[in-house]
Amino acid sequence: MALTHNLADIRNNYSKQALSEESVSGDPISQFDVWLEEAIAAKAEEPTAMVLSTVNAVGKPSARVVLLKDVSALGFTFFTNYDSRKGRELNEKPFAAITFFWPALERQVRIEGKVVKVAPEVSDKYFHSRPKGSQIGACASPQSQEVESRSVLEEADKKLSEKYATSELIPRPPHWGGYQLQPERIEFWQGRPNRLHDRIVYEQQEESWKIIRLAP
Secondary structure, three states: OOOOOOHHHOOOOOOOOOOOOOOOOOOHHHHHHHHHHHHHHOOOOOOOEEEEEEEOOOOOEEEEEEEOOEEEOOEEEEEEEOOOHHHHHHHHOOEEEEEEEEHHHOEEEEEEEEEEEOOHHHHHHHHHHOOHHHHHHHHHOOOOOOOOOHHHHHHHHHHHHHHOOOOOOOOOOOOEEEEEEEEEEEEEEEOOHHHOOEEEEEEEEOOEEEEEEEOO
């Protein structure tokens, strides 16, 4: 079926806020914290959702949406199946980019850096903080692997649910855990009128951050 809308005519003129070198924090993590808190306060839909982009051994990219589960001076943490496509790609090429987009605030954040696995105890703590059904689902699903049908997944989930029906603690599977992206470059993008958007970039330089403005 053909599209009924002309995509070239779809556009918004952003005008809610501005961003300057003088207004941002000297530390990009502090600046990110401010923007994330404002996205949550504005009731932006899925404010912790981020596009995670990885590449395989020959440089072919892939991307998917995952959820941010922690942010600190060390980096940005998310959790997944280590045997998934993203896990395999991160094992081959331990670098990635993540992108946040908050349309309600006309803002975007782009982050690039090295990715490392978090400590097992960190993965254990988060795994056991999840609803029991989510823990079982992580154990039951061979993420990114081909399965014959949905019934295969449902049967595996059922068997594990029965197995752990009376258990308070479900062992975290060794193939499931956290990654932390340690930022080397962070860009804050604020929509502005007539496509003259504000782009403020932090680039890591040894123990400090260089702040620069990019043309939109």
